[in-house]
Amino acid sequence: MNSVLHPTYFPNVAHFVAMLNANHIVFEVCDNYQKQTYRNRASIYGANGRLDLNVPVIYSQKNRQLYKDVKIFNTENWQTQHLKSLESAYRTSPFYEFYIDDLMPLFTSEFDTIMAFNFKCLELVFECMQLPFEYSTTTTFELEPKNSLDARPLSNSRKEIPQHFKSYAQVFDDKHGFLSNLSILDLLFNEGPNTELYLKSQPLNL
Numbered sequence: 001m002n003s004v005l006h007p008t009y010f011p012n013v014a015h016f017v018a019m020l021n022a023n024h025i026v027f028e029v030c031d032n033y034q035k036q037t038y039r040n041r042a043s044i045y046g047a048n049g050r051l052d053l054n055v056p057v058i059y060s061q062k063n064r065q066l067y068k069d070v071k072i073f074n075t076e077n078w079q080t081q082h083l084k085s086l087e088s089a090y091r092t093s094p095f096y097e098f099y100i101d102d103l104m105p106l107f108t109s110e111f112d113t114i115m116a117f118n119f120k121c122l123e124l125v126f127e128c129m130q131l132p133f134e135y136s137t138t139t140t141f142e143l144e145p146k147n148s149l150d151a152r153p154l155s156n157s158r159k160e161i162p163q164h165f166k167s168y169a170q171v172f173d174d175k176h177g178f179l180s181n182l183s184i185l186d187l188l189f190n191e192g193p194n195t196e197l198y199l200k201s202q203p204l205n206l
Contacts, residue, residue, distance in 0.1 A: 002026050002148040004138070006067070006155040007118040009055055010042040010125070010183040013199070014163050018151040018206075020199045025135040026145075028152055029115065033059060033067040038155045040114050042183040046089045049176045053082045053183075057114050068115045083107040086185065093171050095192035099128050103185075125184055129196050151206060165202050 003022035005015060007029075015038075019025050033039065040055040056073035059065060090096040103124055111117035126133035144150065153161060160181075167178040168191055179186075188195050 002145075003151045004028055004145045004148045005151045006031075006037075006039060007115060007122060008038040008042075008155050009040055009053070009114075009118055010121050010185050012038065012043065012154070012181050012183055013165055013187055013202070014154050014161070014181050014204060015151070016184050016187075016199050017165075017202045017204045018149070018154065020131075020196065021204070022149065026148060027119075027135055027137050028141070029068050029137045030139065030141040031067055031152075032064045033057075033070045035059065035061065036158050038157050039067065039118070041157060042185070044086065044089050044183050045170050045172055045176075045179050045186050046085065047172055047175075049172075050179055050182070051085060051089065053085055054078075055082075055114060055117070068113065070114050072111055072114055072117060074110055079107040090171060090185070090189040093189040096189045098192060099188060102128055125188065128188060131196065149206070151204075153206065161205055163202075163205050166198070168198065 001022065002024045003018045004026045005018060005028065007027050008015060040057050042053045044051050044053060056076045056078055058071045058073050086100075106117070106121060106124065111120065123133050163181045165180045167180075168187065170178060170186065170190055184195075187198065191198055
C-alpha cells in the first residue's frame with residue numbers, strides 16, 4: 001500500500017518504518033503549515049536526554065501559508081548549532097564518522113524553504129542507507145487519502161503516537177535508558193548498515 005507522509009526534518013524512526021514498508025511513498029506538499037510539528041524539528045539523544053533541534057522559520061499564525069512556501073529564518077546561525085549538537089551527541093557512536101561527511105551539505109549550504117531543506121535531508125539519508133529515494137508528491141490536499149495509508153499524523157509532535165520499537169544500543173543509554181522513536185540519525189549513527197533491516201522489522205502504530 002502507498003503511504004502518505006509529510007516531509008520532515010531528519011524524520012523520526014516511525015516515518016522511516018512507514019516509508020520502507022510502503023509500496024510507494026507519497027509526500028504531502030499541498031497542505032497548510034502547522035507549528036510545533038516535526039516539519040522543522042528533530043529529536044536526538046543528548047547527554048541530558050532527549051534534545052530537540054528546531055529549524056527557525058518565518059511564519060505567522062494570522063496568515064495561513066502553504067507548507068511549501070514557508071521560508072527558513074537564515075539570519076540565525078542554526079546550522080552551526082545543530083551540527084555542534086550532533087557532534088556532541090554522537091561523536092562516540094559507532095558510525096558517526098562514517099556518515100557525517102555525506103550529511104555535511106545540509107549544514108554548509110543555505111536553503112530557502114523548510115520543505116526544500118527537508119527533501120534534501122531525506123535524499124542524503126537514503127544515500128547513506130544506499131537505498132533509492134523514489135517518491136511522488138500530492139497534487140491536491142485530501143483529508144482522507146484514497147487507497148493509501150495516511151501516515152501524516154506521525155509529524156504531530158504535540159500528540160505523538162506511541163510506538164513500540166525494539167531497543168538498540170544508544171550512546172547515553174547507561175544514563176537515561178533507551179529513548180524510542182528519535183530522529184533517524186540516532187539509529188543511523190548507532191546501527192549503521194543494520195538500519196534498513198531494523199526499520200523493515202518494526203511494527204508501526206497509527
